[in-house]
Amino acid sequence: MKGEILFKNATLVDARGEHGTADVLVGEGRILSLSGGEAQRVVEAKGRCLSPGFFDLHAHLREPGQEVKEDLRSGLEAAARGGYTDLVSMPNTTPVVDRAEAVRALREKAAQIDRARLHPAAALTQGQEGQVLCEARLLREAGAVLLTDDGRTNEDAGVLALGLRYAASWGLPVAVHAEDAGLRRGGVMHEGEVSWRLGLPGNPAYAESARIARDLEVVRYVWEALETRPQGRSLLHFQHLSTRRGLELVRQAKREGLPISAEVTPHHLTLTDAHLEGLDPLYKVAPPLRTWADVEALVEGLLEGSLDCVATDHAPHTEDEKSLDLLRAPFGIPSLEVAWPLLYTELVQKRGFPLSVLVARFTDGPRRILGLPPIHLEEGAEASLVLWDPSQRRTVDPKGFASKARYSPWAGWGLSGWPLLTLVEGRVVFEGLG
Structure with a gap:
């Protein structure tokens, strides 16, 4: 089985709870496997969380x-x-x-x-x-x-x-x-x-x-x-x-x-x-x-x-x-x-x-x-996902916002958990991996 992205050692967290780590294979807009496989791209996700x-x-x-x-x-x-x-x-x-x-x-x-x-x-x-x-x-x-x-x-x-x-x-x-x-x-x-x-x-x-x-x-x-x-x-x-x-x-x-x-x-x-x-x-x-x-x-x-x-x-x-x-x-x-x-x-x-x-x-x-079905981290689920880092701490800097409103009441606050990668049906729509 070959996919487009493989998240290695990702910590899985959805509405049903925390499910330990897994190698999540994404392809054709869906989660193909939670036990790895070949992929065009491998993302090392150790210490990072994957959620819907x-x-x-x-x-x-x-x-x-x-x-x-x-x-x-x-x-x-x-x-x-x-x-x-x-x-x-x-x-x-x-x-x-x-x-x-x-x-x-x-x-x-x-x-x-x-x-x-x-x-x-x-x-x-x-x-x-x-x-x-x-x-x-x-x-x-x-x-x-x-x-x-x-x-x-x-x-x-x-x-x-x-x-x-x-x-x-x-x-x-x-x-x-x-x-x-x-x-x-x-x-x-x-x-x-x-x-x-x-x-x-x-x-x-x-x-x-x-x-x-x-x-x-x-x-x-x-x-x-x-x-x-x-x-x-x-x-x-x-x-x-x-x-x-x-x-x-x-x-x-x-x-x-x-x-x-x-x-x-x-x-x-x-x-x-x-x-x-x-x-x-x-x-x-x-x-x-x-x-x-x-x-x-x-x-x-x-x-x-x-x-x-x-x-x-x-x-x-x-x-x-x-x-x-x-x-x-x-x-x-x-x-x-x-x-x-x-x-x-x-x-x-x-x-x-x-x-x-x-x-x-x-x-x-x-x-x-809205009457829409949930997305949970399981094989066959829609691969609309976010990878985020619970340990990465960063200061809120509105000058770097994508929004045109580059101000914030939380400017200067130190926060953890910043999103690193966002996928919509398997397509990367934001990437902040450094």
Whole structure:
């Protein structure tokens, strides 16, 4: 048996656990063998880990219309460098991705770039204006994998209910930015001791939990009314949870059997509102960074599975925009290239978080939400993989990012676990072996 790449002595880690070392032979887009064989190229992987490629359910690539901030090429290159083989792009572009032809255009261009695979999300409502539903069937046929008005909150519960029913009939989950606009008002950071001391308008934790509570009632209403209930996938997905109270509501609803899912971001797992003491807009994000108690709760939620996956909410802006003062700077943190080493270092190395669970939240979790099968390290499996080094320690240097957003709140942090090689169906889409 002859393949294209042989990973010698690789430590295998997937969602099912750590499986010791093996000689992994890759060819024809699949894992051919775990016991070696002949290959055109041999990669010595002793001391390095091989895992299924990461899947990001929530990223902003800004194309079309905002390419000065990011474009498909730079965004998909950044994703591949971060160990991601798959990425879902958000539709809040210029114009909004709310038509089938826009979805097809994105997929066709991404295929030509040949880096991480692109799975476009499309808008739930036309123009993301929250009023008229988009054509879910046509969007699905064009290749959209979920519907969302991300970037805007869904204020009309009736429109959301209709959208959930319509999307469910075509096998599409709906993702929501769960935040009550009335409670949020003009908040630029978490409402609490830090915002009061700084005299800045705050966004209370209850803006998130109040909207989650409403949306859960909408899900109950729709779920009871559906004649055919989709099994094994999410009806409603909550994006970027940031609060302990919001997590409690999600946890209880899951125990009741509601078909929901939720994600958490790297920044909400590692940063708090205290980082805004210096008024640095690099830490300005929506929903805002919360308290350490919220971080602790979110880590526990990720461990137990109330939070299904890690999603980056990669949100690049120009350096000029992020250099404005805290009131005027845009919300958003770029993180595609650092998400895995950041959480491997901060959670696994420092806190003893189970490695296989973290891998699961980067791989199986997001795939399950979209109704996709998992990728495990076994013969015959799709060879969409990432080789990463648990011992290689490197300082975050945004100047070397592939993303156009060459700034980071983690600049200067020493992190381990950097991806070295990313394969999509056996094709090398990033190589950082030195």
